[in-house]
């Protein structure tokens with residue numbers, strides 16, 4: 144990373160980082176496979192950035208352009224027809240809807256009504272009669288595809304889309320997935336993990352059906368998943384991981400228990416996941432990957448609104464000489480009475496309003512990562528000029544990486560905005576200002592305007 148002065152958005156005119164261009168692979172003794180792969184990635188990225196540095200400012204701006212039309216073409220085509228290689232995702236069809244439609248929404252492109260109605264109709268065939276959505280018509284309801292289906296319908300945002308969700312049955316499905324430990328399982332007799340907790344809580348929150356019965360003890364489970372490194376693992380005893388850290392932190396915020404986590408060590412862990420390639424890695428000593436632009440970048444966007452809690456934790460631990468977390472945990476674990484608590488529930492005391500209150504808070508600090516560097520990685524190393532995004536140079540594009548690269552790009556473009564969704568200065572956007580995407584609500588990863596529409600819709604009942 145560069146010095147703190149490079150966090151100024153004015154650094155957008157000069158590309159920030161160039162990895163070592165000459166690692167001399169043949170002369171490296173006894174390297175592991177991952178180390179060799181890392182050096183190869185650094186070489187490829189360095190070639191791209193050297194090229195960028197060697198051209199005029201005008202050409203640099205062109206090289207950093209977001210190829211909107213190509214992306215819309217690639218995405219829209221995928222919505223209508225997929226190639227045979229996609230058969231492996233037959234149990235993930237609501238995910239394909241979400242990845243594609245969320246990407247199109249981020250690009251600010253409208254969808255024609257016929258296509259929108261087709262998607263609503265398709266998802267209603269995936270909805271189980273006892274609640275929840277399966278991976279396709281007739282498939283077992285599953286929390287991951289339920290999250291994808293609900294986020295898709297919120298992204299569509301029409302009365303038809305939002306009213307198609309049977310919230311009473313969905314609530315029953317969520318209760319059925321709740322384990323006696325407080326955590327959730329992905330499907331009947333399925334695995335319990337942090338992803339299940341997040342998808343259940345996120346869906347309940349956005350649909351305004353989150354209550355203390357669903358929340359009870361889920362925070363205790365997430366706490367057991369925070370590791371010695373500071374990040375959050377998929378389940379207790381596993382390794383800290385970017386996707387699970389996003390899921391765990393977002394869950395703790397949505398249930399109003401974020402202050403129970405050791406937030407300063409979590410912040411430390413995530414901040415150091417942005418590497419010399421300018422993008423994020425998912426775990427310590429792993430390769431950079433475009434999808435972590437959102438999983439890790441999203442965590443840092445959330446942390447911008449949690450800094451008062453970090454300060455409080457650090458102050459109380461320096462006063463007492465020990466971690467504040469034990470006492471915080473004890474006091475909060477008995478605070479599930481429905482009374483709400485100090486940070487987000489200001490007016491109604493309703494758990495479902497935490498997501499709304501959270502996004503209305505000011506970001507308390509400048510970005511906690513190098514936002515221009517991340518945009519550089521996404522646009523230069525992940526973007527495919529024929530449309531779509533990929534993990535890293537040398538890989539192929541896909542809809543999953545397109546969704547999370549665009550989501551991460553949006554988060555990094557708006558990270559200098561104190562108020563959610565406020566237009567950023569041109570210096571905060573790498574490349575031409577036309578690269579600016581729609582802002583997202585980082586707790587749910589849906590476009591902010593769509594979130595507001597659904598919040599209003601589901602608050603009525």
Ligand SMILES: [Zn+2]
Pocket residue numbers: 432433434435534544
């Ligand atoms: Zn990835």
